[in-house]
Amino acid sequence: MSSLLQGVNLYLIGMMGAGKTTVGKLLAQHLGYRFLDTDDVITKSVGRSINQVFAQEGEAAFRQLESDVLAQVCAYTHLTIATGGGIVLRQKNWSYLRHGLVVWLDVPVELLYTRIAEDTTRPLLEDADPKGKLRSLLEERKPLYSQADLKITLRAEATPEEIANRVIEAIPGVLKPKVSP
Numbered sequence: 001m002s003s004l005l006q007g008v009n010l011y012l013i014g015m016m017g018a019g020k021t022t023v024g025k026l027l028a029q030h031l032g033y034r035f036l037d038t039d040d041v042i043t044k045s046v047g048r049s050i051n052q053v054f055a056q057e058g059e060a061a062f063r064q065l066e067s068d069v070l071a072q073v074c075a076y077t078h079l080t081i082a083t084g085g086g087i088v089l090r091q092k093n094w095s096y097l098r099h100g101l102v103v104w105l106d107v108p109v110e111l112l113y114t115r116i117a118e119d120t121t122r123p124l125l126e127d128a129d130p131k132g133k134l135r136s137l138l139e140e141r142k143p144l145y146s147q148a149d150l151k152i153t154l155r156a157e158a159t160p161e162e163i164a165n166r167v168i169e170a171i172p173g174v175l176k177p178k179v180s181p
């Protein structure tokens with residue numbers, strides 16, 4: 001499979017709780033790729049948590065850091081990259097994502113909510129109605145996530161391993177043809 005991808009990076013996109021970080025790690029193992037998480041790169045480079053960046057500098061500053069990270073990582077190959085759920089918001093980010101194969105993990109709000117309801121590491125969900133917030137974010141972002149090369153629809157719980165396998169099985173059908181010299 002890794003020879004089929006020929007080093008092309010795999011970018012996972014989708015909502016908070018979709019499993020990008022969890023499934024991304026498994027995909028990297030299967031593909032013989034390195035794994036990177038844009039949130040992780042940001043927190044390591046600024047020495048603060050995502051919550052702290054949002055609280056101290058605001059979402060716009062976080063989005064700039066996110067774009068900076070994406071611009072840097074897309075220069076490399078053989079990477080599986082779990083992005084933050086809002087990476088799709090900036091049009092400019094798509095020029096980086098398009099260097100690789102973009103996979104959308106499409107998970108319904110009910111499932112997202114059961115996974116992350118107790119999690120306090122996602123500042124956008126510090127809301128009086130977190131489930132409603134997830135719903136409105138998904139509505140707003142759906143047209144953007146739909147620009148992915150590959151959509152993996154998960155209507156019921158499946159294990160991360162099963163989801164990683166579904167992605168791997170679907171990749172050959174969406175590989176971009178090589179431009180001949």
Ligand SMILES: Nc1ncnc2c1ncn2[C@@H]1O[C@H](COP(=O)(O)OP(=O)(O)O)[C@@H](O)[C@H]1O
Pocket residue numbers: 014015016017018019020021022023082115116157158159160163
């Ligand atoms: N397929 C899955 N089945 C059950 N729980 C999952 C699955 N994928 C992820 N999770 C759990 O859901 C939470 C969010 O997963 P995470 O990978 O951080 O999502 P994301 O990076 O898309 O926000 C974590 O607690 C993770 O363990």
Ligand SMILES: O=C(O)C1=C[C@@H](OP(=O)(O)O)[C@@H](O)[C@H](O)C1
Pocket residue numbers: 014015016017020021039050083084085086087121122123124
């Ligand atoms: O959806 C979003 O806007 C965000 C998703 C988070 O990452 P995950 O999608 O990995 O939870 C993180 O980047 C930040 O809290 C903002």
Ligand SMILES: [Mg+2]
Pocket residue numbers: 020021037039082083084
């Ligand atoms: Mg994540």
